[in-house]
Amino acid sequence: MSDHTTAPPVVSQYQAPAPPLFDSFWPRPESGATRALLAALISGAAAAVFIPLDGPGIGWTLFGALAAVALLFAVRDARIGRLLWAAAGLLLLSVCALRSAEWLSALCVLTSAVAAALAVSGARAVRELVLMTVAVPVAACRALPWTARGMRGRVRGSRALRMGFSGLVALLLLLVFGALFAGADENFARIADAVVPELDFETFFRATFVFVPFTLLALGAAFTALRPPRLDPAGGERRTLRGPEWAVPIGVLVALFALFIVVQATSLFGGPEHVHDSAGLTFSASARSGFWQLTLVTILTLPVIAAAARWAPRRSAAERNLLRGLVGALVVLTLVIVGSALARMWSYQDAYGYTVLRLLVMTCEIWLGIVYAMIIAAGVRLRAHWLPTAILGTAVGALLVLAAVNPEGVVAGANVTRFEQTGKIDPEYLATLSADALPSIDRLPADLGQSVVLDINANAGELSWRSWNLTDALNRP
Template sequence: MSEQSSEEPGTAGTPPAPEVAGVPTPGGGASAEGTGRERPAPRGRAKTSAQVPSQGSDPDEPEVPARPAYLQGPRPPADPWKRRDQQQPPGVLATLRPSPPHAIRPATLWSVLATGLLSALLLGEGLGPNVLLVALPAALAAFFAARDAGRRLRPWTAVWAVGGLVLLVVPAIRDAGWPVFLAVVSALALGSLALHGSRSWPGVLLGSLGLFPSVAAGLRWGWRGVRERADDSRGRVRTAVRSAAVALVLLVVFGALFAGADAAFADLLGVLAPDVSVGDSPWRVLLFALGLVGALAAAYSAAAPVRWDGITVRPGRPRNRVEWALPLVVLNLLFAAFVALQLAVLLGGYDKVLEETGLTPAAYARQGFWQLLWATLLTLLVIALALRWAPRDGARDRTLVRGVLGVLCVLTLVVVASALRRMDLYVDAFGLTRLRISVAAVELWLGVVLVLILAAGVFGARLLPRAVAVSAAAGVLAFGLISPDGLIAEQNVERYRSDRTIDISYLQGLSADAVPALDELPEPLRSCALEDIGRTLATSGSPWYATSLGEARAREILEERAVQDHGNICFELDVREGERDVSEETDTYDPY
């Protein structure tokens, strides 16, 4: 059978393309199987899905048949990792920290390197003036980084920075480990506040720990800066290394010559030069790494601080006046009843109370101090929760809140005074120890916090978080400056002079700060109290940068009057049971 071709109207001169039976041709027509007659597409009918041209195609080009749906495979899945990264919200630190700082500058790099070197050279033998010497280049690194980032020195930043450096004076003058530890931790907290500039309660609490989020970022920042500086100034780096090597060789050669020529100069070099040996190299490397990482974290925090003030704590739902005030008024009445009795005790009228209770003054004091301390702490918690749910509708509500909480603060101050009075009675009966002076200092600081809360109710609470932080730092500084071990020794020596007993076994565990007071005891009590301290000082051999002023003074006293050997007499000395606090443990040594 032969095929006959024909032309569609309007397509003159263009022959139709051949077609397969049942399949539309590019021209749009279809032919029946076994015939040559062409059947035009009906007009007015919409094209089928196989005839719809693809999006973006030229209407003048022939239509390409679409692939049937049952022949289409499943779409390839999107990249799950990429989609998750794009949809993941930014972290908390990313929203609180500004954009990363510019490349680290040479002044910051040299200060960081100096911090690491001084840490490795000076911090291996103990704590003393070396802590302040290491902190100075770290502070310079933070200052240079903040200046390069465009930050200005604000008054509160200066207060935090100066306060942190002043706290590091405590290791230089005190030998006791516990006030030194408190001073170093408080100095780190104040330094972190200086770097981040916090002012709210979340900012002050979290800002004091703000160096930890900057450790990894500071290391990356410093490494990028070192690589960029090394690529840009290879010649200058080589020159600096050569100059440092030549200077070191000159110091070693001429220092050895001068030391051999003069014994006094040799002794001076032996005292000033750090004692570095091969055996403690791993420890020195660790100290170098810690100093380097800490200085980089401080510099990065100064250049890109975490704005902890951006964390807001929503206030609680305000309560109505009766619901809020009724429990606090009842608590005030309870405090007032207790304070009425305590005023009589504070004014010296506790003899009648002791007669009615059948307790001795020491037992009465011991029975109530810890309860009053916990009552003070719980009162501060009650005040914080009451402020969270206080009514806030207008001036009358503000007056109600100030009146109720103000009365509670005033009554709590009397409780603080009563607790301190009881501790005074307790110390008069059994002597002063580290634990007793510590808890008394905490109780005294809680009273200062209550006074600050009262002032905030009158003048406004904008400065209250920073004022509380300043009071805590000032308390730690005062605690270190008064020499608690020396104060303990002085009080016990005075009790002995007043024909009271003395606990030599406890005084033997004090630090070198207690030597000036214990030196005033008669023999054999003096030698028995100082033998352990003298033995420790004789075997320590700390260099000048790890020797505190208290330790140096104790060495001078023991060199002038050496400790005598009294044999077994020191083991036979003991306090009389009538003067001992029998409620405490049998071992009278109290390391706190």
């Protein structure tokens, strides 16, 4: 019998470190750092070279095309949803090469950024769409160490690194000895001035404040496209309210909407006849009294419908029919209010003239009407997984249609037609428009139209090649 006792097993106290904060739900891509960095550098260089700083122009279109090609090379993902959103973003940027209106180009550039985010992420659910508002900037910060680690093994001792260092030495020698030769001979100095770009403030600004941010954003976009963030779907049974708990508030709101429409039926749809028959009422007062309130009602009804769809129970056929009935009634009544707002604004413009802001308001009201029609379609089967992206898609489509019809040309043409019918016009307002309005302004009498044309051309000033657009090329001298 042995006197030795068995020693207890040694239990290791080591615990693996917890993953970084973001890696738990958004892990880094396993590969692609080299392609992502190359795509980011190409995108940043394209931004620095092409993006116009003095107005809209073809530079935005060229930048978008190069950046899209570079990111497609980096991601190598040709899913149809991503390609459609990328195409929508490029169409929006192409407006900058076609139209001269700065406000329209600004709207298109901002909306193209949203389309690009959707193309990068492939987001569809509401929570994913909300997450994408911060995903790319966050990814730009996370992509820097990821890219550095991915490149470290490639450049260490590589021939490409040695050739890159050799190129830097050659550039340094060229600058030093070229500057000495330029100072020694005037003819050589003229050649150097023609070849070497002028290092002015704009060049410095483009190299520092355009190249760097766009490079970082493109790197974050490539990072996101290679590994989009995904939120886990809510587990367990969906929590809902009892029938009366949600039906009573919605029912009260439906009754309120119906009562308002009945009481205001004459003023809502009376049009010019109602204004003429009402003592002391003007078109301005008729359109402005309540117009913005009705527009706000139209917008605020959307989250109310979303809350009802989220919290209403759907276990039985009766519960589903109650949801369809109350929400459907609310949507139909809201569409009536949308039609009222459009009628008021149309009467106001017919009496006081047409402006771009009024046309934009009408376009937004029409788009909201389309959104409510889609809500009705989703409510038929109580399935709305497609609705968030459809809403964004119709917003992009509405902006593209607006750009296609040339809003400033439409506004100018409507004002000229009104002048031909009534003799009333506001030349000072027409002078604030862009070259998009020039074809319509040519219909004015020479003594009136010439001064407007001169003011429009003077306001535009001299533009760089990056700011070239088709409207200026066709209509400005």
